[in-house]
Amino acid sequence: MQFRPIETLLRRCAADGPLFEVSTLVPGRMLVIGSAEIAHEILHAPPATYLAGVANRRILPLLPDDTVLTLDGEKHMARRRLLAPMLHGSALEGLAPAIAQVTAEEADLWPTHTSITMLPRLRFLALRLAANVLFGIETRHDAEVLEGLVSRALPAYGMLAGSHSLRRLRSLSPQSLTGRRWVEFADGLRDLLGERHPQVTELVGGDQLFALLLAAHETTAAALAWSVHELAREPEAAAAIAQSREGQRPWLDAVIEETLRLRAPLIDIVRTAAERVTVAGRSVEPGTLMLIPPPLIHREGGGDLLGFCPGRFLAGQPDPRTWLPFGGGDRRCLGASLALFELRHVLPLLLERFTLQPATARSERALLYGTALVPERGARVRLTPRNAVF
Numbered sequence: 001m002q003f004r005p006i007e008t009l010l011r012r013c014a015a016d017g018p019l020f021e022v023s024t025l026v027p028g029r030m031l032v033i034g035s036a037e038i039a040h041e042i043l044h045a046p047p048a049t050y051l052a053g054v055a056n057r058r059i060l061p062l063l064p065d066d067t068v069l070t071l072d073g074e075k076h077m078a079r080r081r082l083l084a085p086m087l088h089g090s091a092l093e094g095l096a097p098a099i100a101q102v103t104a105e106e107a108d109l110w111p112t113h114t115s116i117t118m119l120p121r122l123r124f125l126a127l128r129l130a131a132n133v134l135f136g137i138e139t140r141h142d143a144e145v146l147e148g149l150v151s152r153a154l155p156a157y158g159m160l161a162g163s164h165s166l167r168r169l170r171s172l173s174p175q176s177l178t179g180r181r182w183v184e185f186a187d188g189l190r191d192l193l194g195e196r197h198p199q200v201t202e203l204v205g206g207d208q209l210f211a212l213l214l215a216a217h218e219t220t221a222a223a224l225a226w227s228v229h230e231l232a233r234e235p236e237a238a239a240a241i242a243q244s245r246e247g248q249r250p251w252l253d254a255v256i257e258e259t260l261r262l263r264a265p266l267i268d269i270v271r272t273a274a275e276r277v278t279v280a281g282r283s284v285e286p287g288t289l290m291l292i293p294p295p296l297i298h299r300e301g302g303g304d305l306l307g308f309c310p311g312r313f314l315a316g317q318p319d320p321r322t323w324l325p326f327g328g329g330d331r332r333c334l335g336a337s338l339a340l341f342e343l344r345h346v347l348p349l350l351l352e353r354f355t356l357q358p359a360t361a362r363s364e365r366a367l368l369y370g371t372a373l374v375p376e377r378g379a380r381v382r383l384t385p386r387n388a389v390f
């Protein structure tokens with residue numbers, strides 16, 4: 001699964017149909033849904049039939065229990081209402097100049113005329129953007145300090161599955177280590193932000209910010225990396241975007257939507273059945289983890305859906321029943337507008353600056369990195385400055 005996650009899911013779905021059981025390191029019963037119709041039924045079921053917070057705690061057992069990702073019910077809605085203004089509307093309006101500045105600063109450092117790996121570079125760019133929005137961090141230096149704090153806090157998150165059994169290690173358990181890392185993360189963040197942004201830490205303490213950063217960072221980095229990977233293979237679309245003006249970029253939206261379809265950054269949307277339910281004629285017991293993998297739903301029906309074809313979205317927006325990169329229902333990604341805003345601003349800036357060429361003819365397959373799907377070779381491309389004089 002780790003190395004060929006999408007191929008494995010497609011094979012199982014072809015063999016066993018749109019509802020099949022899997023066993024992984026995560027304890028308990030798990031069903032995978034490979035049909036948009038069943039996925040819609042689950043994501044839009046009456047409240048409290050399926051729980052996302054319980055499910056997130058099961059696949060990310062090291063997250064605290066009281067974050068927007070891990071809560072359910074009224075407490076979850078209250079947390080969403082608190083955080084939403086940071087990620088929508090006027091909060092985004094003022095972001096374009098910061099995105100332009102950060103993107104230019106980063107792109108200045110990238111080698112040209114040689115093949116390079118974009119994923120780590122775009123991961124840092126995505127971290128700088130998230131740091132700017134969530135914490136008001138503006139300089140590269142402060143973002144590097146934050147990167148250090150994140151990487152020290154994150155190793156324990158690599159030990160995701162089955163870790164309940166490790167609780168008996170007590171002070172040496174991943175839970176306890178992670179608890180200490182949160183404290184270190186929150187302390188480090190407080191030192192870094194100092195008096196500059198007291199409202200940030202007051203509004204949403206260290207754990208909340210860490211959960212948001214976790215949700216925002218790798219997903220956006222993967223989306224940027226896959227977009228660059230695909231655009232390197234679509235020179236006409238890339239040129240059309242580079243030559244177009246803001247507000248008049250049909251190819252840009254089409255490429256982003258198609259990238260999020262074929263190269264969905266998250267392996268699955270998760271829910272736990274809170275009661276006995278019947279799904280596709282099958283009785284499902286309470287506590288079953290339901291996995292809805294966008295890569296499977298987005299390829300349902302096969303044929304031309306297996307290939308990258310941004311033209312399919314030139315005529316109209318994707319259908320939310322079959323296009324689920326951000327999940328759906330009342331748990332749909334809270335950062336979707338922010339992520340799309342970032343993609344819509346960063347990609348044209350890169351394309352105005354560089355032409356992209358793939359480093360290898362063969363497209364990169366997806367590799368599982370935590371719960372994110374990233375290009376197996378890190379999106380290797382060759383950048384050439386546009387208008388370069390040879």
Ligand code: HEM
Nearest residue numbers: 215216219220223265325326327328331332333334335339
């Ligand atoms: C391209 C980038 C991104 C992708 C593909 C993505 C995808 C997703 C998905 C699939 C979910 C689960 C939705 C569900 O359960 O129905 C989710 C949840 C969430 N995402 Fe994103 N995400 C992205 C970027 C971001 C960003 C930039 C933020 C900003 C902080 C963010 C914050 C969140 C939060 C807070 C949740 C939990 C929402 C809830 O449970 O109520 N995401 N995301």
